Amino acid sequence: MDKTEPEKETLSDSTEEKQKQATESKEKSFRTPPKVDRKPWHGLWALTNRDLRKWYTNPIQLVVSLIQPIVWLGLFGKALNFGSFIAGSGSQLSIAQQNAILTSFFGTPSYFSFLACGMLAFIVLFTSAFSGMSVVFDRRFGFMNKALSTPVARGSIVMGKILQSVGRSLVQAAIILVIAVLLGMEITHFSIQGVAGTFVVIFLMGIGLSALFTMLALRSADWQTQMAIINLINLPLLFASNALFPTKIMPPWLQDVVKVNPVSYANDATRQLLLGATGMNSLWVDFAVLIGFAVILSTVGIILSWKLLSK
Amino acid sequence: MSANTKEKTAASPIVEVEKLSKIFGTLKAVDGISFEIQEGEIFGLLGPNGAGKTTTINMLTTLLRPTSGNAQVCGYNIFKQANEVRRNVGVVPQEYTADEDMTGKNNILLCADLYGIPRSDSKPHSEELLKLVELQDAANKKVSTYSGGMRRRLELACGLINYPKLLFLDEPTLGLDVQTRTAVWKYIKTLKEEYRMTLLMTTHYLEEADSLCDRIAIIDHGHIIKIGSPEELKNSIGGDVIVIEVKEPSPDISSDISQIKLVKDVKKNMNTYRIKAELGEEASPQITDLIRTKGLHVTRVSLTKPTLDEAYLEFTGRSLREEEVDKLTMFRQRVTMRRARS
Numbered sequence: 001m002d003k004t005e006p007e008k009e010t011l012s013d014s015t016e017e018k019q020k021q022a023t024e025s026k027e028k029s030f031r032t033p034p035k036v037d038r039k040p041w042h043g044l045w046a047l048t049n050r051d052l053r054k055w056y057t058n059p060i061q062l063v064v065s066l067i068q069p070i071v072w073l074g075l076f077g078k079a080l081n082f083g084s085f086i087a088g089s090g091s092q093l094s095i096a097q098q099n100a101i102l103t104s105f106f107g108t109p110s111y112f113s114f115l116a117c118g119m120l121a122f123i124v125l126f127t128s129a130f131s132g133m134s135v136v137f138d139r140r141f142g143f144m145n146k147a148l149s150t151p152v153a154r155g156s157i158v159m160g161k162i163l164q165s166v167g168r169s170l171v172q173a174a175i176i177l178v179i180a181v182l183l184g185m186e187i188t189h190f191s192i193q194g195v196a197g198t199f200v201v202i203f204l205m206g207i208g209l210s211a212l213f214t215m216l217a218l219r220s221a222d223w224q225t226q227m228a229i230i231n232l233i234n235l236p237l238l239f240a241s242n243a244l245f246p247t248k249i250m251p252p253w254l255q256d257v258v259k260v261n262p263v264s265y266a267n268d269a270t271r272q273l274l275l276g277a278t279g280m281n282s283l284w285v286d287f288a289v290l291i292g293f294a295v296i297l298s299t300v301g302i303i304l305s306w307k308l309l310s311k
Numbered sequence: 312m313s314a315n316t317k318e319k320t321a322a323s324p325i326v327e328v329e330k331l332s333k334i335f336g337t338l339k340a341v342d343g344i345s346f347e348i349q350e351g352e353i354f355g356l357l358g359p360n361g362a363g364k365t366t367t368i369n370m371l372t373t374l375l376r377p378t379s380g381n382a383q384v385c386g387y388n389i390f391k392q393a394n395e396v397r398r399n400v401g402v403v404p405q406e407y408t409a410d411e412d413m414t415g416k417n418n419i420l421l422c423a424d425l426y427g428i429p430r431s432d433s434k435p436h437s438e439e440l441l442k443l444v445e446l447q448d449a450a451n452k453k454v455s456t457y458s459g460g461m462r463r464r465l466e467l468a469c470g471l472i473n474y475p476k477l478l479f480l481d482e483p484t485l486g487l488d489v490q491t492r493t494a495v496w497k498y499i500k501t502l503k504e505e506y507r508m509t510l511l512m513t514t515h516y517l518e519e520a521d522s523l524c525d526r527i528a529i530i531d532h533g534h535i536i537k538i539g540s541p542e543e544l545k546n547s548i549g550g551d552v553i554v555i556e557v558k559e560p561s562p563d564i565s566s567d568i569s570q571i572k573l574v575k576d577v578k579k580n581m582n583t584y585r586i587k588a589e590l591g592e593e594a595s596p597q598i599t600d601l602i603r604t605k606g607l608h609v610t611r612v613s614l615t616k617p618t619l620d621e622a623y624l625e626f627t628g629r630s631l632r633e634e635e636v637d638k639l640t641m642f643r644q645r646v647t648m649r650r651a652r653s
Binding site: 151 | 372373374375376394395397398402404406407408409410411412413421422424425426427428429431432469473474
């Protein structure tokens, strides 16, 4: 108590002094300090935009990041034409019967459409993975220390990384969706609610996954380790999900893994929303899981940022 | 006189450090240092690489959590009121921290955003700061096109965006060419004299500490060995050295010279007198006058002021420059500390 009072005095003294100086010689002194924003999320947009700007001012990055899923769509989606497997097998099935078989596996007669939904998850997964990378580079190049020496909330630093990655995911997913439609994705079941719901799914999955990768990078300044971690987590998350193949044709142990993989819930939801497919869960369950995933991981990320960002 | 001024300024120490320590694994980077900084002074931490200077700054700017000890910065506790400390101090780190892909101006504005300063204020203020560090022409160029000196100046501008009362400068002229170094010295003097700012700077350049700092703490192996003004540090190792050469043949007048009040010690070697004296500028004319009255002819006079280098040698037992010879040990220590810090 004793200590705080003289502090206030000296504070007001120095501002008065500054004002005096300012009136005495305008050029030579700083202006009076402004009233600063003390909201816990101040600076969040500045940090998010800083990373987003690197991406939207550099179109090469955007194009390169889109090439991979497009190649997958083209090669995988078109080459693995399961419809022609059945048609070419010499069986005497009618088109309707063939479609019924395909639908029983993929929830839709078109594997390409099935895969297109998986590619939306793919682009989110790979974009999110690099949100951790940007933490590592900020540490390497010293920007992290600059941010940490300001009163910006530690949580904002983490949330900035998460949101910039979600922003990228949303834009890239939109482009992939358009390209998929141009390449022949089934659009008979498209609806405004369905497309909007799909982007909500992408948003939630993006938050959860970026939070995961960001928190793994919080303490690291070593990009090689980070790359190893990304590969270690990314491919299993992709293959142990229903992104490329339906759960039905997987061995039972893998099916169990798929059921705890949040990526599967995102795919399940987008396929129901865009293709009218019959999913493994109801949409409510999918959304509940995704919301839980996003909320829990981002909360853990923020809590860890208090502990791990500074030592 | 000096006691009097000390009492006056002691009323407002802006930094109070008590037994601050930081241990990285087995390495005691900072080992129980204590000091105070008065408002309005430039306080220098002088020491070789790896002495614990940056670690000290990082603790005071809340980037590192001290292992033990305590400190008040701008009246706020570095543990309990970390955010208030951050709000009130400016930091100019040793490494370049600006975002390379952004322009100089946008970097400053980003810093302002992180401090929560509204754009209505940070826009005009950033112009002023760019002018102060003479970067207004490069303000809208990407930082990746900047030279080392320009980057250093940009860091300085970023460190000033939040109207700090206290500015931390970590090795502000490390690796800069002479011209930029002089410019940075000029800005530092401006900040002190015209903006009444308090500065804490680290350096391992003696001439820098000598010309800029009001008080210096010599720090080595995490300990503060000596604190004082550059003058005090220099004087504490004995006075100036005057060397006088007289025309041969000459009788020994050493005892006469040592009668002069300011003279502390006289040694004669051949026709040269080596005299230790306080206030060499005043003592030397008195001595030459004396020699002339004895009927001798002075052929040469030289006056050497003690350097901080000698003071440093006296206190640490080795020269700052010698220290750098042992590069491998130094390198290892620096790598450990870098890793630990980053």
